Amino acid sequence: MKEFQILRYIKRWKVLIIIGMVLCLTATYWYFSRQQYYIAAINIEYLNSGAPDGLTPTGSELKTEEIRTAVIVSSALEETGYDLNVDYVRNNLSIEGVLTPEEENLKKAMLEKGEEYTVKPTNYKVQLSLNSSYSEEIAQNLITAIVNNYMTWYGNQYVISRKKPGVLDAELLDNHDYIIAMDLISESIEKMLQYIYSCEETFRSSQSGLSFYDLQTQLQMLRDSQYEDVYVKVINSGITKSPSLLRDYYTADITEQNLKHSQFTQQAAELESLLHIYEERMLEAQDYSTSSKKSDGEGPTNSGSNSIILNQVYDIYDLEHNPVYSQNNYETLMDTYVNYYASIYSVEKKISEDEFILKRFSDVTEASDESAQMKIRTEIMNLIDAINGIYADLNALGTEYNQSEVARNIHVTSSSKVSKGINIVLYTTLSAILFLGVGCSGAIVLGRAGDLMDYLLYTDKVTGLPSRNSCDEMINKIAKQGALDTFSVVSLFVTNLGEINNRYGRETGNQMLTELGLILQTIAKQYGFIGYNNGNQFLCLLEGCSYEKAKDMLDAIAMELKNTQAEVKPGLVAKIGESHKLSSYQISNLISLTFKQEDIVVYRPMNKEREGAVQ
C-alpha cells in the first residue's frame, strides 16, 4: 500500500476544499448576517434616598418595568420617527439591576453570614435589542429616546410634587364685580408666591435668566404697588357693577364665615375638655404602668412610662426636608387644638375684611358710571396682563426647575452603547477554520481509504506490484490514449518458481517473488509501469522507452538480482516488444507481438536449487 502522506491527500482534494471553504464562508456570512441583532444599552441610576429600599421619591414601590410601558415606548417612537411596532420594542426591552462591586461584596458577606440581603440595586441597565432589519443607529437613537422619555415621565410621576398655579382668566371681569375680581387676583398672586416659596430661591433659568427670587420680588412689588393702588381705588371710590349684589355676596360670605367660626369654636371647646380628661386618665394610667411607687405610696416614682414615649426620638424630616417634630398622642391632640384656633382666627380675619368692604360700599346705592367702570376695568386688565406676564416666566422657570429636580433623582450613568449581538467576522473565520479542518481531515480519510481500496483491488499481495486488474486498467488507459509513440512492452517470466515451490515449499516461492517484487518496484520508478500479470509473469509497459533502454532495464534487474543476498533467487527470462521495431502502434497488438518474440535470459541462478549454498 502507498505511504501515508498527508499532503498528498490534501493536494489531491485541494480544489474541492477551497471551493467548499469559499461556499461555507459565504453561507456562514449570509446566515449570520440575517441572524444579526443590535444591542443598545444605557445605565441609569436612581438617586433618591429611598432607592436602596426599592422606593420612589413619593415612597411608592419603584417599578423599573415601567420603562417598558406602551406610553413611554410610543412617545420615543414618535419622537424619533421610526416606524417600529410598539410591542416589538417593548418585548425586546429589558431592565436589569446592576450591583456595584461594593454592593456585591456586601451581599456576599451577608449571605455568607446567613443574613438576608435586602438592599435593592439603584443602578439599572436598560437594554434594547433589534434584529438585522434595523441598524445600530436606530437601536442607539431609540434607547436614548426611551430613557429620556422615561425620565421625564418618572419625574412627573414621582419627583415633582408641587403643582403650578393656574393662569389668570382674562374673562374674570365679565363674570365678577370689580372688588371680587380683585380678591380673586390677590388669591392668584398668593398661590404663585406659595409656589415660588416651595422652590429653590436661587434657581435661575438658563433661558430667560430669571430666578425664583426675581419673580418673587417682582410679584411682591406688583402686589404692594399696582394691585394695592387699584384695590384702594375700587373700594374708596365704591366702583361696582351692582352694589346690592355686592352687599349680598359679602353678607353671605360673612354668614358662611360665622358658621365656620361657630363650628371651629365648638370643636376647639370639645377638644379642650377632652384634653383635660385625657391628661387625667393618662396620669392615672401611668400610676398603674409604673413598676414602683414612692415610699409613701402616692403618685408615680417618675413620669417615664411607655405611654409618653415619643414615636420617633431622632430628628426626622419630611419629603421636602423640613424637620418633623416628634409627637405622642397628647401632643397630636394639642396640635389639633392649636389648629382649630388658628382656623378661628383666620375666619375672624376674613370676616373683618368682608365687613371692611361692606362698610365701604354701604353708602353706594347705584352702579358706578360707565367711564369710572371703564377706567378701573382697564387698570385691572393691565394688572392681569402684568401678572400673567410674570406667570409665563414662572411657568417656564418652573418647567426648567422640575427638569433639574428630576435629574437630581434619576440620572444616566453611561451614554448609550451599541454592540452587535453576533460577531460575524469571528464566526465566519471560525467556520472557515472548521471547514478547512473538516475538509482536510475528510481528504485524508478518503485518500487513505482510496489507497486501501487500490491496495485491495490493484495490488498483488505477494509481489507488492500492481495486480493483473491494474495491468488490464493500464492497458485500457494506454489504449484510450490512441496510437503509441516510442513504447516498449516487456514480459518477464520466472522460470524456476514451480520447481522451488515443489522443492522448498510455497512459502519460499512466495518469498522469492516478494523480493523480486521489491526489486521491480525500484526499477519501475525509473522506467515505467511494472505489474504482476499472474502465471509467474510480470508485464512492463514502458512509455517513451526504446528497445535498448528496455534492455538496459533488464540488465539493471539482472544486476540487482545478482547483488541481492537472497537465499533463493528467481530464474528470469524476458520478451521485449518495441513499437517502432515491431511497427506496432496499438498496445494490444504490441503486447501480442511481444509474446511472440524470442526469450532473452535475464538472470539464471548459478545453482538451480540454492543459489546461496553454491556461493
Add this chain to the structure above:
Amino acid sequence: MNDLLTRLLLVLRKHFLKIVLFSVLLMGIFCAFSYAHSFQTASAILAFTYPNASDGLYPNGTFFNAYNILTGEIIENGIRRAGLEGDVNPANLVDEISIKPRSNASLITTQFIVSYRAGRADRLGAVTPEGLLNSIIYSYIDHFHKTYSNERLALNLDLLENENLDYIDLVNYYNMILNQLQKYLSAQQVSDKDFISADGTSFQDLINIVERMRLTALKEVRAIILEQGVSSNPETYLERLDYQIWKLSNTYDNYRKMQNLYKKTLQDYDSRLTSVVFIPSLDAEQKFYMSKTKIGIDLLALNATDYEEKAENVQRQISQKNQYVGRINDPGKSAQDRDNHTSRVNSMFSELRKQLLEIIDRVQQVEKEYSKYKNHDYVMMRPVETSFLNRANGKSAFLVTVVIDILIIAVLVIREQRKVLR
C-alpha cells in the same frame, strides 16, 4: 513546499513588473474614487466640556441629549447660515446627518462624531458638505450658548420710567432691583470666586457697589420721603396708607392672637405627659454632646416667639406708616417746603437712576467678559482630519490591492503548475 516556493518566486520574477504596475494602477483608481467620493461626506467632532457634561446633564442640570442637534430649528438655521435655503430640504438633512458617540466607553460620552453624507436631492452648489455641516454645528453651538451656557441677568426695568409710581413705591422698586442684582452677583461669585475682569473688577466688588447704593443713596432718599412726608400724589397715597394700616392692624391682631394661643397652650401643656430625653450624640466636629429630643413644648415656644416677632414687625410697619401719614398731613409744612422737598427727592431719584443704570451697565460688561471666559470651552467643534490620505482612504486602497495581488499571484502559480504538469 519548496517546490511551491520556487514556483512562486519564478512567477514573481516573471511577472514582477506587470504586478507592480497593476498594483499602482489599482491603488490609483481606488484612491481617486475614494478621494472624489470623500467630498460628498463630512465629519466633525463635537466635544462638550462643561462640568455637568460627564453626568449626562446640560449646564443647567437638565437631561442632556446630543441628538437635539437634529431639531428643525437648528437644521433650518444651519441651512440659512450656509445660504442654501430652498436648495436643501431640512427633512432630508435629518436623515443624512448621523451622530455617534466618539467612543463606546462605559462612562457617559462627552464627544460625538457628527457626520453628513450629501444626498442626491441636496443642491449644494458651491458649498461643500463640510461647509454645510459646519454651519449646522455652529448654529447648534449658538443655540447651546444661547440656551445653556450662561446664567444671564434679566432685570425688569420697565417701572424705572413709570411716573405713576409714588416715591415710596419707587424706593421699593429700586430696592427690589438692587436686591435682585445682589442675589445674582452672589450666585456668580459662588460659582467662580477667582474671576476678575480685565479692569480688575471682581463679583465681590460689584456686590459692594450694589450694597453701598442700597445702604446709602437709597436709604437717604427713603429717609427724606418718610421724614418730610413727600409724595407724588398725597391724596391717593394717603388712601392707600389708610388701607395699608388697616390691613396691617388686622394682620397684627391675628399674629397677637396666634402668639397668645401658643403661649396659652404652652402654659396648659402638662409636662408630666411628655418627657425630655437626652441622647448622646456627636456634633459636626465629631465631639460628644447630649442632644435633646424636640417635643411639643419646643415647637409651641418657638411658634409663640415667631408670632411675637411677626407681630412686632407689623407693629413697626404700622408705626412707620402712621408717622408717614402724620408727615404728609403735617399742617406746619408750607407748600414751598413741600415743593423744595419734592424737587430734592426728584433730583435724588434722577441721580439714583443714573447710578443704577451705571451699575447695571458695569455688571453687564463684567458679565459679558465672564461669559466669554466661562463659555469658551463649553462646547467645541473640531473637524475630523481630512488629509489627502484620509480622503483617498489610503489604508483601504493598500489592503484591497494586496488582497487582489495575492489572488492574481495564486492564479498565476496554479497556471504555471498546470503547465509543468502537462
